[in-house]
Amino acid sequence: MNVLATYNIKGGVGKTAAAVNLSYAASLAGYRTLVWDLDPQGAATFYFRVEPGQVDKDRLLAHKKHGLHDAVRATDFANLELIPADLSFRNLDIELSDGKKPTKRLTKLLEPLADDYDLVFLDCAPNLSVVSENVFNVADWLLVPLIPTPLSLRAYAQLKGFCCTHGFDTGKLLPFFSMVDRRRQLHCELITSFASEHSEVLRSFIPYTSQVERMGEQRAPVQSFAASSPGARAFASLWQALAGRIGLRLRNHEHRPALP
Amino acid sequence: MAEIRYPPVHFAVAPDYTGLAAALANSFSTELAGTSLVRRHFLETFDGRLEDAGRMLAADQHDHGYRLELRRLHGEHIDWSMECKTLPHTANTVDHPLLRTRLRRLIGPRALLSRLVLKVEITTYKVIGEAGKTVAEIYLERHTGAPLKACGAMVVLRMRVLRGFASLLPALTAVVSTIPQLQPLTEDFSLQLAALAGLDRPRYFSKPAIVLSAETPARTGLCDVLNTYWSVMRANEGGVIDDIDIEFLHDFRVAMRRSRSVFNDCRQILPKPQAKHLKRELTWLNRITGPQRDFDVLSDQLDDYLAQIPKLKASISVLLHERLETQRARCHRQLQTALRSERYRKFRREWSRLVTHASSDTKTPIAPLAHLVRQALARRYRRVMKSSWGKPRLHDLDALHSLRKECKKLRYGLEALQTLLPRSLVKTALIELKALQTLMGDSWDLEVQRGLLRKLRALSAVEADVRDGFTTLLTTLDKLLAKQQDRILGQTLVQLRRFRHKRNQDIYKKLLKPAHHERSGHLQHQGRSR
Numbered sequence: 001m002n003v004l005a006t007y008n009i010k011g012g013v014g015k016t017a018a019a020v021n022l023s024y025a026a027s028l029a030g031y032r033t034l035v036w037d038l039d040p041q042g043a044a045t046f047y048f049r050v051e052p053g054q055v056d057k058d059r060l061l062a063h064k065k066h067g068l069h070d071a072v073r074a075t076d077f078a079n080l081e082l083i084p085a086d087l088s089f090r091n092l093d094i095e096l097s098d099g100k101k102p103t104k105r106l107t108k109l110l111e112p113l114a115d116d117y118d119l120v121f122l123d124c125a126p127n128l129s130v131v132s133e134n135v136f137n138v139a140d141w142l143l144v145p146l147i148p149t150p151l152s153l154r155a156y157a158q159l160k161g162f163c164c165t166h167g168f169d170t171g172k173l174l175p176f177f178s179m180v181d182r183r184r185q186l187h188c189e190l191i192t193s194f195a196s197e198h199s200e201v202l203r204s205f206i207p208y209t210s211q212v213e214r215m216g217e218q219r220a221p222v223q224s225f226a227a228s229s230p231g232a233r234a235f236a237s238l239w240q241a242l243a244g245r246i247g248l249r250l251r252n253h254e255h256r257p258a259l260p
Numbered sequence: 261m262a263e264i265r266y267p268p269v270h271f272a273v274a275p276d277y278t279g280l281a282a283a284l285a286n287s288f289s290t291e292l293a294g295t296s297l298v299r300r301h302f303l304e305t306f307d308g309r310l311e312d313a314g315r316m317l318a319a320d321q322h323d324h325g326y327r328l329e330l331r332r333l334h335g336e337h338i339d340w341s342m343e344c345k346t347l348p349h350t351a352n353t354v355d356h357p358l359l360r361t362r363l364r365r366l367i368g369p370r371a372l373l374s375r376l377v378l379k380v381e382i383t384t385y386k387v388i389g390e391a392g393k394t395v396a397e398i399y400l401e402r403h404t405g406a407p408l409k410a411c412g413a414m415v416v417l418r419m420r421v422l423r424g425f426a427s428l429l430p431a432l433t434a435v436v437s438t439i440p441q442l443q444p445l446t447e448d449f450s451l452q453l454a455a456l457a458g459l460d461r462p463r464y465f466s467k468p469a470i471v472l473s474a475e476t477p478a479r480t481g482l483c484d485v486l487n488t489y490w491s492v493m494r495a496n497e498g499g500v501i502d503d504i505d506i507e508f509l510h511d512f513r514v515a516m517r518r519s520r521s522v523f524n525d526c527r528q529i530l531p532k533p534q535a536k537h538l539k540r541e542l543t544w545l546n547r548i549t550g551p552q553r554d555f556d557v558l559s560d561q562l563d564d565y566l567a568q569i570p571k572l573k574a575s576i577s578v579l580l581h582e583r584l585e586t587q588r589a590r591c592h593r594q595l596q597t598a599l600r601s602e603r604y605r606k607f608r609r610e611w612s613r614l615v616t617h618a619s620s621d622t623k624t625p626i627a628p629l630a631h632l633v634r635q636a637l638a639r640r641y642r643r644v645m646k647s648s649w650g651k652p653r654l655h656d657l658d659a660l661h662s663l664r665k666e667c668k669k670l671r672y673g674l675e676a677l678q679t680l681l682p683r684s685l686v687k688t689a690l691i692e693l694k695a696l697q698t699l700m701g702d703s704w705d706l707e708v709q710r711g712l713l714r715k716l717r718a719l720s721a722v723e724a725d726v727r728d729g730f731t732t733l734l735t736t737l738d739k740l741l742a743k744q745q746d747r748i749l750g751q752t753l754v755q756l757r758r759f760r761h762k763r764n765q766d767i768y769k770k771l772l773k774p775a776h777h778e779r780s781g782h783l784q785h786q787g788r789s790r
Contacts, residue, residue, distance in 0.1 A: 030343075049393035050424075073424030076386075076394040081423060115358055219392065 001114045002246065004121050005139040010155040011126035014145040014178035016043040017212055017222075018238075019123035022143070024221035025239035027080035031118040031248070034072065037085035038092070038135070039125040045084035048075045049219045052084055068109055077224070081117075093130045106134035119248075128162065136168045141246055145178040145206075148190040174245060176238060177205035202245065204238040207231065280417075280441055284385055284398060287435045293384040293397070298322050300380045300403070301347060302450055305370035306499070308461055313366045316450045319347055320380070330359065333448040348372055350505060369560065371505030376457055378405040387419075387432065395428055396421040398436075407457035414456060416449045417442060466492060466511045472679045474630040481629040482526045485676050487615040489519040500549075501599050503592050506556040513549050520546065521672040525636035534614060541607045548598040555588035558709045569736055576729040583716055633677045638772040640670040645765075648756055657707055660752075664700035671697055685771045692759045699752040706745040710738055 004022075006015040019035055026033045037044040042052040050073045071083045096105050110120060124135055136142065144159065146152045156175055163170045175198065181187050195201050206212070211222050211229040218225045223232040242248075284290050298320040304310050310317055314333050319326040325345045348354045350371055351363035381402040389395035397420055404413045419436060421429045436442060445452070454461075468488045472481045492515035499508025520542040527535040562584065566577050598604060647663040671693050678686045717734045758764065 049391045051390065051393075071424075074394075074422035115356070 001110075001117055002119050002141070002248070003110065003139045004119065004141045004143055004242075004246075005124055005135045006121065006143045006145065007124040007132070007135060007139075007159075008126060008144050008146070008152075008155060009128050009159055010152055013126075013147050013152060014206060014212075015039075015126070016047070016123050017215060018143060018145050018176075018178065018206070018235075019121045020044055020047045020215070021221045021223060021232075021235040022239050022242065023080060023119070023121045024077060024223055025236055026119050026121075027077055028223070029239070029243070031079065032116065033080050033119045033121065034083065034113065034117045035075075035080070035121045035123060036083040037123050038131060039085055039123055040092075041125070042085040044123045045082065047215055047219055047221070048073075048082050048084075050075070050082055050084045068113055076220070096130050096134060102130055103133040104137050106131075107138040110138055128159075133166070136163065136166075136172075139172060141174050142172050143242070144173055144175040146175050146194075147179045148177055148187040148194070150190070153190065153194060171200075173200060174202055174242070175200060176202035176241075179208045180205045181208045202238065202241045204234065204241040206234045206238060209234075280400070280439070281383075281385070283439045283441065284436075287439065288432070289388040290398070291386045291388055293386045295381065295383045296322065298380050298382065300378050301326075301374040302376040302378075302454070303348075303372040304375040305367050306373055306495075307370070307466070309367045309370055311451075311461065315366060316448065317363075317372065318450065319344075321347070328354070328359070330362070333451065347374075369505070369507050371499070371507070373504070376407055376454055376459060378403045378408065378453065380404075389425070389428065394422060395425045396432055403453060407459075408453070410458075411456050414449070414453055416445070466514065467675075468492065470676055470679065472629065472677065474680055476629050478526070478529050478629040478632050481680075482522065482529060483615050485522050486519050486611075489515040489522075490611065490615050493519070497599065501596055503596075506560065509549060509553055509556060509595075513546075513553055516542065516545055516549070517668070518672045518676060521669045522676050524669070525640070525673055526632060529632065530614070534610070538607075538611060538614060541603075541610075544603075545607070548595055552588060552591040552595050554708050554712060555584060555591055557705055558712055559584055559588060561709075565737060565740060568740060569733070572733070573729055576733050579730055580716075580733060583719075587712075587716065587719070630680045633673075633680050634772050637670065637673050637677070640666065640673055641768050641772060644670055645760070648760060657704070660700060661704055661707075664697060664704060667693060667697045667700065681771055685767055689764070689767050689771055692755070692761075692764050696752070696755045696759045699748055699755050703745055703748045703752060706741045706748070710741050710745075713737055713741075 006019040006022075008015055016039065023033045023035045035044055035048070045052050068083065072081050073084055075082050096102050099105055106122075113120065122135055122139060124132065144156060146156055160170055160173065162168075163173070175194075177191055177194075180191065191205070195203075207230055209229065209231040211226045211231040214226070215222055221235075222229065223235060226232055281292070301319045301321065303317040303319060311333070316331050316333050318329050318331070320329070325343060326347055327341065327343055328348070329341045342356050342359060344355050346353075348363075350369060351360055351367055352369070354360040354363055381404075383400040385398040385400070386394045387396040387398060399418045399420075401416045401418060402413055403416070408414060417436070419432060421432065437444065468491070470485050470488050472484065476484070493512055496508045496512040496515070499505060500512050520539075523530075523535075523542065524539065527539065559581075562581065566572055566580075644663065644666045647659070647666050671690065674681070674686055674690060674693070713734050717731065
């Protein structure tokens with residue numbers, strides 16, 4: 001089981017859109033995929049049309065073995081399931097801090113799912129907290145969406161600095177650009193300069209398109225309702241770049257029929 | 261693979277279900293998700309172990325492979341559902357470790373055979389809940405195919421709620437139940453399909469119950485016993501020849517050895533020339549089936565042994581498996597030839613005649629069966645006690661093997677004829693005997709396996725680049741097996757003491773002491789024959 005987290009200290013950079021669309025692409029490629037929505041806003045939960053407030057958080061944290069199994073909800077797509085979030089997740093920090101080894105509790109919680117899924121996507125909230133440290137510990141890869149603006153790039157530098165000072169492996173960081181507007185000179189310049197300094201950046205990027213914004217209206221991954229749109233193609237390309245980087249063998253790309 | 265914990269709901273649908281789609285659409289907010297055509301294999305072991313365990317295993321063959329579904333019968337819930345590339349032939353060939361373990365627990369090492377193969381046209385409807393989310397799926401499955409020729413087709417409606425939405429199931433079921441064309445299935449549809457296809461429930465037991473009474477004429481009783489084992493041998497014969505599963509040969513050999521043991525114990529009541537000839541043939545059968553079984557046991561346990569060797573190179577272990585498989589295949593070809601030979605056909609005819617017709621011979625006067633049985637078993641017991649007398653020479657493996665064979669014969673005799681003896685005493689007597697025999701069996705198996713590995717080393721011409729690794733592996737394995745053997749031999753010594761304990765001897769004394777009426781009956785019989 002590979003754990004991938006979409007994370008950035010800064011908000012509004014496209015973490016949820018990336019988690020939803022990449023997980024959908026993974027499920028299309030035949031990987032048994034789970035999305036765990038760790039953001040109290042529950043945006044990924046909303047995108048997958050699952051009602052928030054269905055998960056008993058206390059049970060989830062108390063029962064390592066069955067807690068997560070019971071929390072899983074099927075999405076409308078084959079091979080893709082979700083652990084929904086709601087506003088009660090805002091206190092997750094406090095509750096994780098209560099137990100022993102507070103920064104490794106997510107790792108323990110995910111252990112029983114190892115046989116059930118090939119990929120787990122963690123959609124994280126934009127902050128730097130105990131939950132974040134748990135994510136840094138459990139994730140094999142941290143996908144960091146960056147808007148090509150100075151503030152966003154500064155946030156990446158802060159994140160890298162935090163990882164260095166706290167002993168987290170910076171080799172896990174996989175930044176990629178999102179919400180790119182190639183008409184803007186600043187975007188182009190920043191992408192070029194950042195890519196020349198950071199070899200870890202993924203070479204595919206997500207353009208700023210209306211179809212990605214429409215995900216909120218359609219409540220589905222962009223590839224499912226506008227498969228040939230530039231946004232959908234960009235996420236497909238990002239998935240291939242990601243799979244290549246993390247060494248996933250690409251399976252059949254055809255959609256498997258969901259049989260009983 | 262996903263563990264599915266929701267209960268699917270099944271309904272039988274009238275074959276002419278025109279309008280059902282409209283009825284469903286009126287009942288829920290539904291959406292046609294598509295149709296697909298699959299070949300559905302209903303898998304089962306030849307002795308119906310899955311059905312005995314209340315499970316059904318189906319594999320739907322689609323364009324990309326198979327979707328396996330292990331489900332409880334009678335629609336309680338699906339255990340597991342997973343994709344796989346090829347149809348599994350045994351539990352060991354299932355890709356996923358959890359399903360593999362679960363299946364192993366249910367069917368052991370038995371082969372999975374396609375009991376029934378049907379074409380299934382599946383129409384899928386999605387049930388849409390709040391916020392446009394799919395909450396359940398309805399599958400309309402039309403089963404057709406040659407086995408169902410007589411009845412045409414069977415249509416089943418299966419409904420399952422998606423994971424996390426089980427609370428909606430009662431409401432959805434209540435709505436579906438009101439559709440007039442649907443009838444809840446009283447029996448699992450897989451069983452109904454098997455019945456429609458004219459398939460009987462697999463009836464096979466590797467250890468059939470043999471009921472005898474003290475009044476049974478000895479020859480009739482003996483023939484009943486031999487006939488029962490003969491049916492087990494016949495049931496497994498095809499599987500041995502086709503090499504479907506190692507268990508066929510195991511059951512074949514066990515039935516054959518049990519027959520041999522009982523036959524040898526009581527052969528004085530059978531026509532002499534015939535008995536002598538058949539005894540020779542049974543020995544031949546034992547000899548020709550042995551080599552393949554030895555390789556089967558080693559191959560079956562090899563992975564466990566290899567797991568205990570640290571830093572083992574995959575290429576070396578693959579090489580060992582390949583070499584073993586080659587040798588095993590050679591043994592199988594020899595066995596196949598022997599079982600297709602005129603000699604075996606002749607044995608089959610003669611044995612069949614013996615077990616079915618010898619009982620009708622009423623000319624020769626014979627003592628009551630119970631008396632003969634006690635005599636034979638007492639003789640066996642005396643031999644066992646004699647072989648295990650004095651300080652047991654545990655490292656004289658041949659002596660230990662002879663003792664094991666005697667124990668085996670005593671056990672087979674007791675098990676075959678137990679209905680003629682006091683039940684509770686037989687049960688108690690078998691406990692220590694079985695434990696002893698198992699330990700000695702394990703030790704002998706290890707000895708045989710070490711012998712095979714030595715033989716393999718002598719036989720195999722190995723490429724220079726892996727020669728050292730291969731030889732080292734065989735040496736390490738030999739040491740490992742020797743260590744295990746020593747441990748088992750120590751346990752055997754303890755068990756042997758328990759078997760020879762006064763308390764256990766008393767049990768056998770009581771068990772094998774002739775009953776009063778038998779003694780008098782035997783005297784009367786002796787008087788008559790004089």
